[in-house]
Amino acid sequence: MADRVFQGLMVLCAFSIFGIVALIALELFLQSHLAWVQFGVKFFFQADIDPVSHQPIYWDPVNGHFSAVPFVYGTLVSSFLALLMAVPLAVGVAIFLTEMCPRALRGILAFLTELLAAIPSIIYGLWAVFVLVPLTREFVNPLLSKYLGWSGLFTNDNPTGLGYMTSGIILAIMILPIISSLTREVMSAVPHSQREAVLALGATRWEMIRMGVLRNARIGIVGAIILGLGRALGETMAVTMVIGNTPEVHTSLLANGSSMASVIANEYAEAVGDLHRSALTEIGLALFFVTIVVNAAARLLVWAVTRGTPARVA
Numbered sequence: 001m002a003d004r005v006f007q008g009l010m011v012l013c014a015f016s017i018f019g020i021v022a023l024i025a026l027e028l029f030l031q032s033h034l035a036w037v038q039f040g041v042k043f044f045f046q047a048d049i050d051p052v053s054h055q056p057i058y059w060d061p062v063n064g065h066f067s068a069v070p071f072v073y074g075t076l077v078s079s080f081l082a083l084l085m086a087v088p089l090a091v092g093v094a095i096f097l098t099e100m101c102p103r104a105l106r107g108i109l110a111f112l113t114e115l116l117a118a119i120p121s122i123i124y125g126l127w128a129v130f131v132l133v134p135l136t137r138e139f140v141n142p143l144l145s146k147y148l149g150w151s152g153l154f155t156n157d158n159p160t161g162l163g164y165m166t167s168g169i170i171l172a173i174m175i176l177p178i179i180s181s182l183t184r185e186v187m188s189a190v191p192h193s194q195r196e197a198v199l200a201l202g203a204t205r206w207e208m209i210r211m212g213v214l215r216n217a218r219i220g221i222v223g224a225i226i227l228g229l230g231r232a233l234g235e236t237m238a239v240t241m242v243i244g245n246t247p248e249v250h251t252s253l254l255a256n257g258s259s260m261a262s263v264i265a266n267e268y269a270e271a272v273g274d275l276h277r278s279a280l281t282e283i284g285l286a287l288f289f290v291t292i293v294v295n296a297a298a299r300l301l302v303w304a305v306t307r308g309t310p311a312r313v314a
Contacts, residue, residue: 021292024288025285025288025289028281028284028285028288029285031277031278031281032278032279032281032282032284032285033278034274034275034278035066035275035278035279035281035282036282038066038275038278039066039067039279039282043066043067043068043279043282044067044068044069044072044286045069046067046069047065047067047069048065048067056069056249058070058247058248058249059247059263061267061271061272061273061276062272064275066275066276066279068260068279068282068283068286069249070246070247070248070249070257070258071247071258071259071260071262071263071283072260073249073257074164074167074243074257074258074259074260074262075233075259075260075261075287077164077168077253077257078164078167078168078171078232078239078243078257078259079168079171079229079232079233080168081164081165081167081168081169081171081172081253082168082169082171082172082174082175082228082232083172083175083225083228083229083232084168084172085168085169085172086171086172086173086175086176086179086228087179087225087228089172089176089180090175090176090177090179090180090183090224090228091179091180091183091221093109093113093176093180093184094179094180094181094183094184094187095187095209095213095214096109097109097110097113097180097184098184098187098188098213099187099205099209099213110181110184113176113177113180113181114177114181115177116173116174116176116177117177117178117181121174121235121236121237121238122237122238124170124173124174124237124238125170125237125238125239125240125241125242126241128166128169128170128238128241128242129241129242132166132169132170132242133160133161133162133166133242134161135161136161136165136166136169137159137160137161138161140165141154141156141158141161141165141254142156144156144165144254145254152251152252153251153252153253154252154253154254155252155254155255156252156254157252157254157255158244158252158254158255158256160244160256162242162243162244162256163242163243163244163253163254163255163256163257164243164250164253164254164255164257165253165254166242166243167238167239167242167243167257167259168253170238170239170242171232171235171238171239174231174232174235174238175228175229175231175232176228178224178227178228178231179224179225179227179228181224182220182223182224182227182302183217183220183221183224185220185302186217186219186220186221186223186224186302187213187214187217187221189217189220190212190213190216190217194212194213194216195208195212195213197212198211198212199212219301219304220301220302220304222301223297223298223299223300223301223302223303223304224298224302225298226294226297226298226301227294227295227298227299227302229294229298230291230294230295230298233260233261233287233290233291233294234261234287234291235261236261236262236264236265237265239259239261239262240259240261240262240265240266243256243257243258243259243262244256244257244258245258245262245263245266246258247263260283260284260286260287261287263280263283264280264283264284264287267280268280
């Protein structure tokens with residue numbers, strides 16, 4: 001009897017997680033129902049057009065114009081920039097710790113890398129405001145504008161130092177330990193026999209890492225990158241403090257913008273009406289489902305390497 005009661009309690013605890021997720025999704029859907037009825041799916045793809053200037057009106061709570069386009073755009077741009085900067089560095093750190101680092105330093109460097117994941121996002125935001133923003137304003141943005149301004153992606157019309165680029169840099173620092181730790185985990189899961197087999201064929205150390213380790217761990221590495229992307233998509237405070245919070249779409253990566261998480265943090269407590277609050281909740285619902293799908297896919301890919309069939313030399 002005691003065993004059955006204990007088993008029932010454990011099953012209840014396990015399924016309570018599904019209940020919590022379902023309740024969150026249900027509440028978000030109910031609170032965003034007004035926006036769904038008013039705008040539908042076009043809320044994420046289209047914007048109202050001003051009849052006078054013929055310019056898109058993305059976000060005007062006073063006059064009832066709402067479109068999530070600038071927030072989806074800002075989230076994707078800042079997350080892409082973060083991955084572009086973080087992935088090579090994170091994979092390099094994982095390779096060094098797994099294959100090249102002296103044993104005496106391995107534990108210390110691994111601890112310091114994972115310590116970055118434990119720092120609260122508000123601390124990252126404060127550091128970015130006091131250190132990163134002045135650096136980008138005085139040095140990074142002018143250099144990018146001078147040498148790459150011809151591309152149209154780095155026109156420096158923003159004197160504040162805030163914007164997509166700054167938010168991408170701080171996101172890259174935040175997701176680096178996640179990608180690095182999981183990459184190190186999946187690389188460690190590759191059997192040593194794979195390394196020995198490649199070396200026995202006369203391969204150099206780099207060829208052994210490239211063919212015997214990275215090739216066999218590539219699925220898990222992709223999963224680690226996607227998991228880092230999930231963190232970048234949902235990050236709120238640090239991005240809110242450095243992205244500029246302008247509900248517009250700019251081609252320049254140095255311009256101010258806004259993200260899905262930052263607009264909710266900035267405006268939800270001061271929403272001017274039910275439709276405004278419902279539109280913000282609809283953005284939250286979309287972000288909720290996107291992060292769940294991204295994290296689930298990433299976990300599945302990581303599991304395929306660390307828990308699945310042992311890798312083989314291709």
